[in-house]
Amino acid sequence: MREGFGEENRERPGAPARRSARAVLAAVAETYTELPWPEQEDGEPDDGPLGWRGYGAARRSAAERTGESESVVCAVADIGGVPVVALCFEFGFLGGSIGRRTGDLIEAAHRHARAVRLPVVTFVATGGSRMQEGLLALSQLQRVARQSALTRAAGLPQLAVLRDPTTGGGWATLGAGADMVVALPGAQVAFAGSRVRPSDADPAAYTAEAQFAAGHVDAVVPARELPAALALRLRLLTSPRATAPVPPPDALGTTDLPRTGWDAVTRARAPGRPRADAYLDAYFTVRAEISGDRCGGRDPGMSCGFGLHDGHTVAFAAQRGTATRPAGYRTAARLIRLADRLGFPVLTLVDTPGAANDAEAERAGAGAAIADLFAAVASARVPLTTLVIGEGGSGGALALAAPGNTWATPDSYFSVIAPELAAAILKRPPSAARATADELGVRPQDLVDLGVLRGVVAARGRGPAPEG
Template sequence: MDPRSARDVLRLVAESFSGFGEAGTGVSDPLGWPGYPEKQRELDMPESVLCGQGRVRGIDCALIAFDFRYFGGSLGSRTGDLLVRAFDEAVRRRLPVVSLVASGGSRMQEGMLALLQMQRIAGAAARLRAAELPHVTVLRDPVAGGAWASLASSADVVFAVPDATVCFAGARVRGGSDDTEAFTSNGKLALGQVHRLVELEEVGATLAALLPLLKPTSAEAPDVPDALGHADLPESGAEAVRRARAAERPRADAYLDDYFDNRLPLSSADPGMLCGFGSRHGNAIAYAAQAGTANSPAGFRAAARLVRLADRLRLPILTLVDTPGAAHDAQAERDGIGPAIAELFTAVADASVPITTLVIGEGGSGGALALTSHTRVWITPDAYFSVIAPESANAILKREPAELGATIDQLRLRPQDLLELGVVHGIAQRSGA
């Protein structure tokens, strides 16, 4: 198997494939480039992409596969024709798009006519989004230039093979760099620009796990997860805070594993923000869950992207709240923590699909509220929700440390207090309780 070959990769990923139509016979030479027509005739393929309808583990989809052997999988004017047609056929046939990309960028021999294909691809991808259909891309090796900055980066879910070159400017353009990791799929994963690393041999199975979770099966709000910790309510505010901060308290991973029959996590570049898609009783649900740490701007942006994608695909959303508050150090400020939180507030406010929220631990200030539903909020007996961390509230009020307990009680942050105040709509119970 040649990983550069479109046909070989399609055989590996899909059990069937039928093309939408080839690029036609003859050569394309809009600039009269010396030797370009002759080189095209030497290659035993019509263009740098194959596009058609295929089946991946029994799931129908529109498949786009780049062939790196044809001018480095570059984008030319005929490439653009084929890609636009593939997206439009996907809309007409109501199919998700899967693109298997290996490309060096725009084709030099076609100049600006090649570069303009980025606009055409963006337009075709926008029509797919408007039709509420998903685009999943798989970055092979390499992916650079126009293919990365238009087709691949605009996908809803981005997979990549490990250690692939993924960058906007190739080495010949950018020159040397000490930070080689930044130009790899592994580096892009750490930055949140890739959602998951997948070996090429595992792509078919991973797509088969993901694609059903991107198709809405119910318009109903997700049901409330069971509480996994204490069944009784805390007697004091201080006890509520102690429970929420206890190391042994069940965390987001435990709740997600208990709730979903199966799920596919996606990296968010913030280990404290867990994002992905799951299935519960046959219903596809998107989720964003805080894992008990102070979330970074990257984490809030990942959650906002997840909410917007779920809303566009008409998928209901489950959110789990558990954070002492947003990160507030100098790096968080430089990275735009305020705008990132605002982006998540806006995404939740704009969402027209139902969102169910369960507060499972610390509900610290705006960093917690940003992930919270406006209409369906529950809390476990092991959790609290507060305008700010109690210690910070005590400091703002210029009170002595000995007065912290009184401040906590005055904040009325216990689950039963929040229910009485109308902040939450119910207190989750343990299964069988």
């Protein structure tokens, strides 16, 4: 049934094409079957609950033009071999606006998803709540939010695809409230619609790309790539769950243990040492990332998402060797809580000199973000596994570590503080950093002896070292 998304949106050059709901479903789904309409109460006036003059005629005209009876089409669809409940907005029906009847349909679709245990995928294209129904229309957002919350509590994943436009309550509930959010390039994505923004507002701030940069969207995906992108994410979020902790990755770098503490530090800081991307590529056959903390920030130094390992989905949060920023910690906490709710084990990779300590990091809530990650790790019901693959700098590294199930590679170190900083605090000269590293006991084998680490992993084929 797949078809293309069509030509560019002529109303706003550069924006994605505004396709009908059924054209969108046909483009991404192998097959789909529309869900039956819920029963409707009798007695509503033709012009709606407010008696808005011409409202009935406008609805009839919209139905004739689009072939739909409301602004959303709800169906059971097959996307990449995964059955889902799909909610697809019809922008041609009164701008995809949300009214009471729209709320009926969305509620019925979520109820069906929970009854048959299917994920929910929402293709959003809406200008917001329907003015002709007044506050009754606006109150549908509470109803929609409750249904989404119930589906979330049932442990079912929710994905959102942001089309053009995604504004108002549709963005603030079904869009931004989804577990994973992808957007079409150039789509308007904002709470404020184009006609209610300040006259001097920068249009670029109200786009999918801007929302991605601010940490509110996980990926911006071209229309031609959308079917594959959705299929991958749905495959990952519906694959079998492992109930035991996953094994740590094999070591990819140096295999012999460091002789001194300073040797461990210099190895971990070596530019050519394998980094998180290499470990993730070796561990997972496929993976998809989430991006951003949903609070206005992204940290390229923290990679989070889901991947397939030995046929099972594993969530991952990996530091990439830079000082971790507050947005990175919040994104990792978001990932761990999502994995916990969906029942997936978690792998974390530690590699940071420490938490970012500049003024901007403090203003962004470094302490609160680290505390939130500690809490997410401590309260997780799913098993966590950690591998230290490089620098393990202080609490900024420990926040991502699994208590009782943390391993290390031979070219890593873990320390209460960097040796140079420890020497400075102790009022020692910079030249004392080497000796201080030995005193701190930062080598992987030292930490195994202390009982802080479970073991040191070996290269592929040799397996983890025995527990220390």
